[in-house]
Structures are given as C-alpha cells and as structure tokens.
Amino acid sequence: MLIGDDTCSAFNGAPCAIAVAPRGYAVADRPLTRIGVGYDDGPESRRALAAARRIAARTGATITALWVLSLDDVRHQAPLPADWPSATAALIDQAQRTLDAIEGVEGEVVDGGPREELTKLADRVDLLIVGSRGYGPVGSVFHGSVSSYLERHAASALLVLPRDLDESPSSGAPSAQEHATTTVTGTG
Numbered sequence: 001m002l003i004g005d006d007t008c009s010a011f012n013g014a015p016c017a018i019a020v021a022p023r024g025y026a027v028a029d030r031p032l033t034r035i036g037v038g039y040d041d042g043p044e045s046r047r048a049l050a051a052a053r054r055i056a057a058r059t060g061a062t063i064t065a066l067w068v069l070s071l072d073d074v075r076h077q078a079p080l081p082a083d084w085p086s087a088t089a090a091l092i093d094q095a096q097r098t099l100d101a102i103e104g105v106e107g108e109v110v111d112g113g114p115r116e117e118l119t120k121l122a123d124r125v126d127l128l129i130v131g132s133r134g135y136g137p138v139g140s141v142f143h144g145s146v147s148s149y150l151e152r153h154a155a156s157a158l159l160v161l162p163r164d165l166d167e168s169p170s171s172g173a174p175s176a177q178e179h180a181t182t183t184v185t186g187t188g
C-alpha cells in the first residue's frame with residue numbers, strides 16, 4: 001500500500017461497497033449496457049452476480065460472468081496430478097457447465113491469473129463487479145488483493161462488494177441496509 005493512496009486503503013476491510021470510476025467518468029455520457037462479474041461460485045461471487053442482476057434489471061444491461069481457473073485451483077482439487085493440463089481442462093468444463101446453467105448470463109471460463117483476466121474483461125464492459133474476500137491489510141500481503149489490482153488497472157468502472165454485505169442483523173453483523181453507503185473515488 002502506498003502512503004496517501006485512499007482508494008487502495010479503502011479496499012482493506014471496508015464495511016460498505018466501494019465504487020471506483022476511471023478518470024473522466026462523470027463527464028462522459030456512458031450508458032451502462034454491459035456488466036462484467038468475477039465469478040467462481042463462491043459466496044462473494046454469488047453476491048456480485050446478484051448485484052449485477054439488480055443493476056441490469058434497472059438499466060437493461062447484459063451480464064457476462066468470468067470464471068478464472070488457475071493452477072492453484074487444480075492443486076486445491078487434489079495433489080497436482082502428473083497430467084495437470086487434463087485436470088485443468090476437466091475443471092474448466094465443470095465450471096463452464098455451472099455458468100451455462102445460470103439463466104440470463106453469458107458465462108466464460110478461462111485459465112489464467114484472476115487479476116489479468118478480470119482486467120481484460122474490464123476492457124469489454126462498462127461496469128465490473130467483484131466480491132471481496134475481506135483478507136484485510138495483512139492477509140492481502142499473503143493472498144494478494146485482486147480488487148486492489150483492478151482499482152489500478154481496470155478500464156471500466158469497478159464495484160467491489162464487501163464479504164459480509166448480506167449478513168443478517170441477528171448475527172450481530174450490520175445488515176445490507178446498514179451498508180447502503182457507497183464510497184466513490186476516482187482513480188488516477
């Protein structure tokens with residue numbers, strides 16, 4: 001983290017959704033027609049897809065969900081097999097079937113690095129929505145922070161949803177209603 005970088009600091013443990021717009025976004029006439037979602041069938045990505053659906057319902061935008069599989073994903077399924085390319089292909093097929101079953105969403109599965117592949121998706125959409133795993137400042141040093149990378153490299157507007165956005169009030173965590181405040185920061 002760089003001293004004085006408020007946008008990057010906001011990603012570490014923010015209790016609310018964070019929207020980041022590219023420089024000049026507010027003055028340009030940009031209809032919201034294409035929404036991208038980072039998706040891996042985890043709770044954070046399902047929340048991001050639900051947010052994309054709500055926005056698309058109001059704007060008529062199309063939704064593209066991108067599932068990025070990496071060698072780490074292959075390793076997490078089992079010890080790294082000798083024929084890891086075949087194991088990767090099987091995981092890609094399985095993920096594609098999952099995405100194909102989601103109604104109203106164009107799904108793509110690619111093999112690569114999540115940061116780079118989501119940045120490529122941001123080049124093709126007006127808004128990219130991702131969920132945060134909420135590692136915080138120390139955890140992001142070890143795990144990396146895809147959202148922080150996207151804040152610096154995504155060409156589109158970016159919406160990052162916090163991990164616990166939909167927690168119920170009975171759990172002691174703030175409700176989604178209490179998270180209604182969104183921080184908007186320009187990059188650059």
